[in-house]
Structures are given as C-alpha cells and as structure tokens.
Amino acid sequence: MNQKVVTLGEVLMRLTVPNQKRLFQTVNFDVNFGGSEANVGISLAHMGLKNSHITALPHHDLGERVVRFLNMNNVGNEGIVRKDGRLGIYYLECGAMQRPSRIVYDRFDTTFSYLKEDEIDWDAVFEDANWFHYSGITPAISQSVADVTLRALKEAKKRGVKTSGDINYRRNLWQYGKQPLDVMPGLVELTDYVVGGRVDLENCLGIYDDDWSRNCELVLEKYPNIKAFSKSIRDSHSASRNDLTVVMYKDGKLYTSKKYEMNNIVDRIGGGDAFMAGLIYGLLNLNEQQTVEYAVAASVLKHSTIGDVNLSSKEEIMHLVDGDNVGRLLR
Numbered sequence: 001m002n003q004k005v006v007t008l009g010e011v012l013m014r015l016t017v018p019n020q021k022r023l024f025q026t027v028n029f030d031v032n033f034g035g036s037e038a039n040v041g042i043s044l045a046h047m048g049l050k051n052s053h054i055t056a057l058p059h060h061d062l063g064e065r066v067v068r069f070l071n072m073n074n075v076g077n078e079g080i081v082r083k084d085g086r087l088g089i090y091y092l093e094c095g096a097m098q099r100p101s102r103i104v105y106d107r108f109d110t111t112f113s114y115l116k117e118d119e120i121d122w123d124a125v126f127e128d129a130n131w132f133h134y135s136g137i138t139p140a141i142s143q144s145v146a147d148v149t150l151r152a153l154k155e156a157k158k159r160g161v162k163t164s165g166d167i168n169y170r171r172n173l174w175q176y177g178k179q180p181l182d183v184m185p186g187l188v189e190l191t192d193y194v195v196g197g198r199v200d201l202e203n204c205l206g207i208y209d210d211d212w213s214r215n216c217e218l219v220l221e222k223y224p225n226i227k228a229f230s231k232s233i234r235d236s237h238s239a240s241r242n243d244l245t246v247v248m249y250k251d252g253k254l255y256t257s258k259k260y261e262m263n264n265i266v267d268r269i270g271g272g273d274a275f276m277a278g279l280i281y282g283l284l285n286l287n288e289q290q291t292v293e294y295a296v297a298a299s300v301l302k303h304s305t306i307g308d309v310n311l312s313s314k315e316e317i318m319h320l321v322d323g324d325n326v327g328r329l330l331r
Contacts, residue, residue, distance in 0.1 A: 003284055004050035004279040005131040006079070006161070009037030009138050010145075011055050011066050011111040014269075014308060023104065033069045034308025036135045036166070037134075039270045043277035043298065045074040047314040052125050054079035054152065063111070064088045073309070078124040084109030094267065095239030101268070105172075113142040117151045125155075131280060132156035134167045135166040136196075136204060139183050140173035146183050153190035162283075164193040166276050169203040172218050180204045192227045193283060195218070195276060201281040216249040228283070230292070232275045232299060240265045242303075246275060246296040250288055257292040260300045267306050274302035274310035278317065290321075297321045 001250060017027035041051035053075050057063035059082050066087065088107035095101035126132075132152060139146035156163050161216035167184060174180060184204035188194065201215055202208035207222065209215040217230040235243040242265060246257040278298030282291025297320040302310035319325045 003127045004052070005041060005044050005133060006054065006125055006129045007037040007041035008054040008134050008149060009035050010088055010107070010110065010141065011035040011038050011057065012090050012107060013062065014090055016092045017094065020094055020096045023091060025189060032067055032307045034270060036137050037133060037271050039273035039308050040133055041311040042073040043274050044281060046215045046311055047277070047281050050076070052076040052078045054120060054125060056081040056083055056112045058081060058085045058087050058111045072318055077212040079120060081115060081119045083111055085114060093265060097238050097240065100239055113145060115145050115148055117148055122155045124217045126159050126161060128157065129161050130284065131162045133164045133280060136168045136172055136184060137173065139187065140170055142176050143178065146178065149187060153187060158188065158189055163191050165191040167204045168196065168202060169200045169202050176224055181206055188223055189225060194226050195230050197231050213249055213254050222298065230279055232272060242268070244299060246277065246292045248288060248292050255288045255292045257296040260296060262300060262303050265303045268303055270308040270310065271299045271302050275299035277310065281314065294323045
C-alpha cells in the first residue's frame with residue numbers, strides 16, 4: 001500500500017493525573033503526547049499508510065522528545081519546523097462513574113502559533129501524497145496558522161490531493177480577533193470531506209437545521225465541492241460507559257454503523273481522532289457502509305488504549321468489524 005496522508009496541527013504534551021485523582025490532589029503526572037491532527041496521522045500510520053505531519057516544535061529537549069515520539073510512530077520529518085518558543089501542554093483529570101473527565105489547557109503563545117507558510121517545504125511534504133487533513137482547532141489558534149491551513153489546502157488542491165476537515169468548533173480558542181465565520185468558509189470551499197455536527201456547521205458555516213441530513217443538504221447548496229459529511233454519535237451514560245455510532249451522508253444517502261456499547265472505558269481522549277483516521281482509511285479503500293463500520297470500530301478500540309492515539313492495526317480493526325476475536329485471549 002503506497003498511500004500517504006499529510007496532517008497539520010499542534011502537538012501538545014499531555015499530563016494526566018494518575019489513579020483517578022483530582023487535579024488539586026496529585027503530586028505527579030503521567031506524560032503522553034498528542035494533538036487532534038497528529039493523532040489522526042499516527043493512527044493511519046499504524047494502519048499501514050505513510051504520514052507527514054506539519055507542525056512547529058521548540059528548540060529544546062521537549063521539542064526533541066516530540067520529534068522522537070512522532071518518529072517512533074512512523075511519522076516523517078518533512079513537515080516539522082524547529083524554532084524558538086514553548087511547547088503547549090494540557091492537563092487531564094480522568095473521571096470515574098458519574099464524575100466527568102476534565103481538561104485544563106496551557107497552550108497560549110506556543111511555538112506552533114507562530115508557524116509561517118514560508119517555513120514549510122511544501123514539495124517535500126506533499127510528495128506522493130493522496131490526502132490532506134486539518135481540523136477547526138488549528139485556524140482558531142492564530143492568524144499565522146490559519147494562513148498556513150489555507151495554504152496547505154491550496155497546495156493539496158494544486159496537486160490533486162483529496163482533502164478532509166474535522167471542523168470542530170472550539171469557542172475558547174478563537175481569541176486573536178477573527179471568528180469562525182471569518183475563516184472557516186474559505187477553508188471548507190477547498191475541502192472534499194467534512195466532519196461536523198449541527199453545532200459545528202452552525203458556528204463555522206452559519207447553517208443550521210435540527211435534522212443533520214437536512215443540514216448537510218443545506219451546506220451542499222452553498223458548498224457543492226463537498227463529497228461527503230460524517231460525524232460520530234456518542235451517548236454518555238457515565239465517564240466509563242458510552243455508546244458509539246458513526247453516520248455518513250454521501251450522494252443523498254445516510255449510512256449508519258452498528259452501535260457499540262463501551263463499558264469500562266480506559267481512555268476516551270482521541271476517540272474522535274481515531275474515528276477520523278478510520279474514516280479516511282475507509283474513504284480511500286472501502287465502500288460506504290464498510291467505511292462507517294471501520295471508522296466506528298477504530299474509535300471503539302482507541303477507548304481501550306492509554307494515550308491520545310489509536311495504536312490498532314487495520315487487521316485488528318477489521319477483526320472487530322467482523323466480530324472476530326472480540327475480548328478473547330490471543331496466543
């Protein structure tokens with residue numbers, strides 16, 4: 001398989017409070033790394049695809065640690081820019097039972113927020129690429145990386161590369177003077193596959209209908225370039241018990257996956273990114289119904305793994321899709 005996906009986004013250090021303690025109780029943290037788009041690329045790398053991730057990292061040991069983390073997960077260095085600054089951090093307090101998990105971000109004024117278009121070797125990054133993926137998080141961080149996102153989409157289109165955007169709306173991130181409606185429509189005009197719920201479509205595109213399929217139709221009237229929409233549907237019964245389904249709207253038809261009951265969740269962070277990676281893999285290799293089944297299975301398996309990233313191979317995901325070896329001891 002010679003497929004390559006390019007992703008763009010900030011990589012953060014994750015500090016997790018161990019043993020279900022509260023943030024104000026802890027005296028130590030478990031350290032992981034992740035970021036929405038990097039999680040997608042790494043997940044695809046574990047499925048057998050090549051990945052180049054565009055990001056900026058500081059010129060110190062923490063930046064080097066992230067480079068080694070990405071390399072360890074088979075992510076290429078072509079899109080990594082090293083410069084002065086700081087690495088973003090987020091703190092995770094894991095919920096239990098009816099107490100929800102909580103995240104505290106420390107990502108202001110990071111190295112990534114100053115990344116510029118002319119610092120990236122676009123030819124090297126997009127060499128042999130089949131797909132480019134971004135999220136609504138990146139253009140919310142700063143004008144500079146919003147410009148980088150637009151440039152990346154233009155570079156992808158110039159080369160005939162398919163594009164996807166998880167246009168997740170993060171209200172607290174838009175602090176540099178622009179609002180989503182100032183930026184996101186221009187990005188969506190260059191996006192082939194869009195992931196987003198009703199709230200995302202309303203805040204990023206100004207289009208809203210109570211019925212999600214009708215919402216997709218309304219968006220298509222304004223953005224006929226879009227080939228498909230998708231989203232995951234999560235029913236949260238407690239911090240450790242969720243139900244998960246994936247839907248995709250394509251060519252006027254709604255495809256729905258089976259529903260999974262996830263009990264005793266190990267780590268839900270990155271579940272949406274695992275779904276996104278599964279969706280991209282499916283759109284490149286599978287039919288529509290197989291795609292939603294593969295995407296939901298990828299997300300479900302992520303919930304069994306500590307850290308931001310789904311480490312499951314395509315074979316493991318397909319076993320779950322087919323109902324093989326579910327929960328069994330393999331030896």
